[in-house]
Amino acid sequence: MLLIHCPYCEEARPELEFRHAGEAHxxxxxxxxxxxxxAFEAYFFIRDNTKGIVFERWRHIHGCGRFFNAARHSVSDRFVVTYRAGEPKPELSGEQVAAAAPGGKATPANAAAGVNGKAAR
Amino acid sequence: MTVAAPHAGANRIAGKGRLSPARTVSFTFDRRPYTALAGDTLASALLANGVNLVGRSFKYHRPRGVLSAGADEPNALVGVARDAARFQPNVRATAQEVFDGLIATSQNRWPSLAFDIGAGNDFVGRFFPAGFYYKTFMWPAAAWKRLYEPVIRAAAGLGMAPKEPDPDRYANRFAHCDLLVVGAGPAGLAAALGAARAGRRVILADENAVPGGSLLATNEALIDGVPGFDWAAAVVAELSSKDNVTVLPRTTAFGYYAQNMVALAERLTDHLARPAPDAPRERLWQVRAGKVVLATGAIERQIVFADNDRPGIMLASAARLYLNHYGVTPGRKIGVYAACDSAWAAAFDLKAAGVEIAAIVDCRAEVPTDLVARANDLAIGVLAGHAVTGTSGRLRVRSMRVAPLAGGGSREFEIDCLLMSGGWTPSVHLFSQSRGGLAYDAANGRFLPGTAAQDCICVGACNGTLTLEDALAEGAAAAGVTPPDAEETASMAGHLLGAASGAGPRDFVKAFVDFQNDVTAKDIRQAVREGMRSIEHVKRYTTNGMATDQGKTANMHGLAIAAETLGKDIPEVGLTTFRPPYTPVTFGAIVNHARGELFDVTRRTPIHGWAEQNGAVFEDVGNWKRTWYFPRPGEDMAAAVNRECRTTRQVAGIFDASTLGKIEVVGPDAVGFMNLLYTNAWDRLDVGRCRYGIMLREDGYIYDDGVVGRLAEDRFHVTTTTGGAPRVLHHMEDYLQTEFPHLKVWLTSVSEQWAVVAVQGPRARDIVAPLIEDVDLAAMPHMSIRQGRCCGVPARIMRVSFTGELGFEINVPADFGRAVWEAVWERGEPLGMVPYGTEAMHVMRAEKGFIIVGQDTDGTVTPDDAGLGWAVGRSKPDFVGIRGLRRPDLAAGGRRQLVGLRTRDPRTVLEEGAQIVADPHQPVPMKMIGFVTSSYWSDNCGHSIALALIDDGRARLGQTLYVPMASETIAVEVTATVFLDPEGKRLDG
Incomplete structure (x- = not known):
């Protein structure tokens, strides 16, 4: 079960509280x-389904109810960052991508906060 | 040698072990009573009583005894019962603690353990090679289902599952900690103690009842000057006294998931004679840890030699544990077959306890001189550079045959027990589950933890550490503290992987790799010969490592034999994937509270109790219990539904519509939002009026429908289908938050705030009117909404009709729902009104051709397909689905369209879902041109009615089509979808 940092609640919460909502942007x-x-085909049917960093939508459906976006590595399941709906797609550094990949070392700042920070009550 | 009192078991050695001889408990095995000591496992108790034969193997039904002393046990699987309802099959006797009154039974034997008919499989074993089932039961195909599979299923499997429902409770807990330590051996305890003293929140889980891990098996280890076992007990006592530490004995960490979440199964009552009746049996822990310390130890392997599976053949470390902790010797004249130093320690301890050691056979040509010297001191014969090439004994091992590896004559030794050690396999299961990478250590023939994928660290034997001193140092380092001093002489060095001497490719013997699934070295080689190259294929073809023990003793040997046969190095052949659970977990722990009434939410309307008292039959619609029909005495369902439909159209009917989804859409931009989310043109809906709305997905297909009332310029009362309410709100929120965030709109689910009493039929107004204040019902046109009072409580009154009759739906605050319902009922009953349920509702709406989304639509139906093209606002610049509807395939003519069907024989009611063809005489497979979506007997029409989706359906009005069924082909006529009152005159009563 993943821990997901809700950018509206500003807390990492268990995956049970969220619902995945498809590709972002x-x-x-x-x-x-x-x-x-x-153009309609491109908008409605075509999805990247990347092996690697994916930008995706989540909804904190059993929490604040807000939709937000996340960058996650689809192999390691590591979140790089979560951010509010409407914010621009973040530019990820090579370091961030490498850290999220399988075998990567670092844990993203806002996900780690969930372990040792607010959510870890 | 002194022998304890017989009641403790004949193989119990006085003065040995840590159990108190004063505390005895009674249990039975295969109906024979035995006595054990408190603290015994079932395995130690059986061995103490001289019971070596405890089970039959899976495929060949070979007699089997206890192999190990822990979670890795493949042989000693028994059924354990407490009472009639509490029976668990396939329990590892090595992990089950004995309690007073325990009832154990052997498995996989008939008629008895000592005489088993199925053992015939052993003698025809050459006909059961690897892949036997795949090769043998290939044809005829039909025989697989009817003949082969039932017979194989009946013969397969070990224990029998109990038939009674599980009477026990299971608990569940989520927990967070700074440090989770898995394993309470020396390394784990050192880590836990260091972190606990530093004030960190620590959870320590250990699968055994008694902490200490490897320290339980030895009397020699000294830590900080005290015996290791006592040190472990003192550490656990200190940890248990701390508020920041949770110590969980009898708790298996069985799964390691993302972001340091580890699942633990805590066994709370399986060791108790009389657990409290309301105590949970097990507790599932879902622990989120800042850091995980894996101190999971190592598992000793057997040696793969001919007939290495006879009862009495045991892992050396297990025998040492049985002796030093339980005070039990597994035999009186014991042979030892070693590839590893630690087996020697078992021999020394047993000899010192007065047990005869026939010989230590070590396949290594050179063994440490200190071991040989000590063997000489104890007068134990040593045969280095030798191998055990065979054994005898049917129900218990009687002799071993020993031959020099260099060649030469073999010798027989009479024994009643044979200890073996092929070396140690680090328990990297959890580390691998965490997605950590493994590295092969060729020098020691083992896989070790490599790169960690999560914040976890392996310490002690699971990290390949061979000595107590190093294990303590690693554990302490994980917590950043100084390790305690350690003294221990025993070493875990030495290993043998793959088949031993005498079990090679040209030896026609059964040398078992996987005891539980009866896989031999020969089977592995054969799988490779038959083309299996990857270890994953070898595993599936032979079933090596696929039993409930997951190959804890088998996998490395299987891999080594496959690699040797392929002529490759072990890392090239790969390693099978470690998957949860580490050891079997009960369904009870996983399912936990989610069963029976707690399996899912049950939603009941405020009127549910009235319906129950009035004999309603209920049906499940989503999570709701809805009234299905109200049978009167003597009525069956058809009679009740027919009466409800007739009376509603003749007089009136009352219907509980509370389950309808209701969403309040409010705000200055509410009408703009409604225009975007529904196909209809809402600008032109006046305040106080209602409209049937259709919601599409972006692809142009119908997603939901419902009546929408406009309460004010900026306020809509939106209804949805009963099952659709949550997803419709989700869909609305999605667009509001992400696509149309500029709109000032607030969405609120009010499904449960309003109870809805629907009154339909020609007398509806007469019945309702006297209860209504502030609203003139006579002035309300069809499809209108008013706010007023009903029975003195605030009400939203809608004049709407899902039956085609004059009708009102009275929304009142849910708390008043039943009172209002009863008031309406009191008014209506004397006039002849009946309550009706969902079935009559379905029939009456079908008589009028009203669709049910999800029944008459399937996610590929456009408004026009459903005959609802009029509901799409043609002049609107945008709405969700507008572009989808313009896709060429959706805009083209001849699509599958909703039509009515009448059967040629009016009494024939079609089956919903039945396929429709134009020509019933065409060859099979016929071309299907559509299917029946709704079908009922209509008492009001006097004939059956049906709705169907048919290719170019509206162009086929009047045509005869056919519904081929198993027994007959039914001729049907295509009609309009409205069967009753097509002019809609009845709407006015």
């Missing part, structure tokens, strides 16, 4: 009614 196109079939 796929904005509904403006003027969607008029977009081409190809």
């Amino acid at each position: 796929i904005a509904r196109p403006a003027g969607i009614a008029e977009i081409s079939d190809e």
